[in-house]
Amino acid sequence: MGGGGGGSESGEPEFQIAPMIDVLLVLLIFFMSITTSQVAKIDKEINLPIATDAKKKEKNLANEAILNIRWSAAKQESLIMFQDRPYPQTEPLVDILSGSKAQNPAYRVVIRGDKALPAIEVQKVMAVIAQAGIDDISFSALNQ
Amino acid sequence: MSSKRERKVEAENVNLGFQIAPMIDVVFVIMLFFMVMAGAVKKEMELKSQLPGMAPPSLDAPQEMPDEIIVGVEEAGYVTLNEEEFDSPTDKKLPNFTATLMRLKQEADNRNAKVIVTIEAEEQATYERVIDVLNALTVAKIANVTFTVGGDNGF
Numbered sequence: 001m002g003g004g005g006g007g008s009e010s011g012e013p014e015f016q017i018a019p020m021i022d023v024l025l026v027l028l029i030f031f032m033s034i035t036t037s038q039v040a041k042i043d044k045e046i047n048l049p050i051a052t053d054a055k056k057k058e059k060n061l062a063n064e065a066i067l068n069i070r071w072s073a074a075k076q077e078s079l080i081m082f083q084d085r086p087y088p089q090t091e092p093l094v095d096i097l098s099g100s101k102a103q104n105p106a107y108r109v110v111i112r113g114d115k116a117l118p119a120i121e122v123q124k125v126m127a128v129i130a131q132a133g134i135d136d137i138s139f140s141a142l143n144q
Numbered sequence: 145m146s147s148k149r150e151r152k153v154e155a156e157n158v159n160l161g162f163q164i165a166p167m168i169d170v171v172f173v174i175m176l177f178f179m180v181m182a183g184a185v186k187k188e189m190e191l192k193s194q195l196p197g198m199a200p201p202s203l204d205a206p207q208e209m210p211d212e213i214i215v216g217v218e219e220a221g222y223v224t225l226n227e228e229e230f231d232s233p234t235d236k237k238l239p240n241f242t243a244t245l246m247r248l249k250q251e252a253d254n255r256n257a258k259v260i261v262t263i264e265a266e267e268q269a270t271y272e273r274v275i276d277v278l279n280a281l282t283v284a285k286i287a288n289v290t291f292t293v294g295g296d297n298g299f
Contacts, residue, residue, distance in 0.1 A: 017164060024171050031178030035185055049272040050236070051279040054189035110190060115272035119217065119265035122274065123293040130195060138190040141275055 045070050049115035051141035064108045065097060066140075069125055071114035078114075078121040080128075090128045097132035108136040191278045193289045210258040210288075213248060217265040217273050238280045245284035262290040269293075 046068055058064070068081040080087045087093045101107045109129050113122055129137055216224035221233030223241055230241035252259045261281060265274055274291075281289060 017168075021164075021168065021171070024168070024175060028171060028175045028178065031175060031182050035178050035181045048188065049275040051189065051191055051275050051282070052237075053279050053283050054191045055282070057188060057190050113271050115270065115275070117271035118267060119269040119271060119274055120267040120293045122271050123265075123291060126195075126291055135195040136192075137195065138192050139275060139278060140188055140190055141279070143187045143189050 046112055046114045047116070048112065048140055048142045050144065051139075052143060054141045054143065057140075063104060063106050064110055065100065066110045066112060067125060067129075069111065069113040069117060069121065071117045071121070073116060078117060078124075080125060090124070094128055094131045097129065097134060101133050106136075107134060108138065109134050110138045110140055112140040191275065191282055192287060193278065194287050195290075210260045211248065211252045213245075213259060213261045215261055215263050215277055217263060217269045217277055219266045219268045221270075221273050223273070223277060236276050238276060241277075242280040242283050245280060245286065249284045249286055258288065259286050260288045260290065261286055262292060264292050265294075267294040 065082065070079045070081060071077075072079070080090070080093065082093060082096070097107075097109070111122070111125060111129075113125070126137070214226055216222075216227070218224070218233075223230050223233075223238060225241060225244060230244065231238045249259055263274065263277060278289070281287075
């Protein structure tokens with residue numbers, strides 16, 4: 001783009017607009033992509049806790065189950081969400097998770113819990129995961 | 145009639161081509177917006193943990209007995225290590241607790257021993273505080289974590 005040289009006949013260097021637009025658009029696409037890809041994953045129903053030293057997430061959705069644990073402060077009760085479906089009873093969830101673990105030994109669970117959750121609710125979810133025979137678990141947290 | 149024709153000629157002479165300068169202005173503004181947003185974006189990270197009861201037995205050389213550390217998380221936010229209180233309940237970074245864990249891990253590594261941490265949280269202790277403790281364990285590179293609440297058998 002832009003024709004070579006960058007100089008006029010008199011030898012004076014000229015400002016080339018076309019390469020500048022190229023660079024600007026590349027920068028714009030870069031910043032757009034890093035901003036939107038992170039925001040899209042955050043579930044607004046859950047306020048994740050902050051852990052500044054947590055590791056970067058593995059991007060392997062086929063090998064992992066994401067358990068969202070919502071907390072209703074008004075009702076003082078938690079609700080487990082898995083694949084956009086609520087599970088007030090944990091038995092069906094154990095069956096699903098153990099089935100996935102049997103098919104894929106590398107299957108893991110990511111717990112996305114609200115920061116206001118009492119520890120007893122987290123333990124109940126960990127009991128479900130243990131019943132399904134899964135030992136590899138991760139806790140989701142925000143970096144800031 | 146003639147004025148109409150003149151206006152038509154004028155309109156034909158107006159250059160309706162692509163204007164580069166306003167486009168650059170707009171692109172600059174959009175780029176600045178995304179640059180500023182990129183710094184403040186909240187990124188979802190993860191704290192890994194392995195439930196120790198289910199890990200396959202190691203086939204390596206026999207190890208020493210694992211060191212078990214008991215970490216308590218109280219409802220008020222106090223964090224204890226082997227019943228000794230560390231840091232203030234509002235301190236998210238837990239610097240003294242983290243430094244002690246790192247020292248214990250280093251000692252265990254020197255003896256080729258495994259470190260197993262049992263988090264004993266009170267029933268109404270917040271998940272946020274448990275995550276603070278898990279964050280400190282990540283800094284100390286301890287991954288074997290057992291979790292118990294209110295004196296129940298843990299996982």
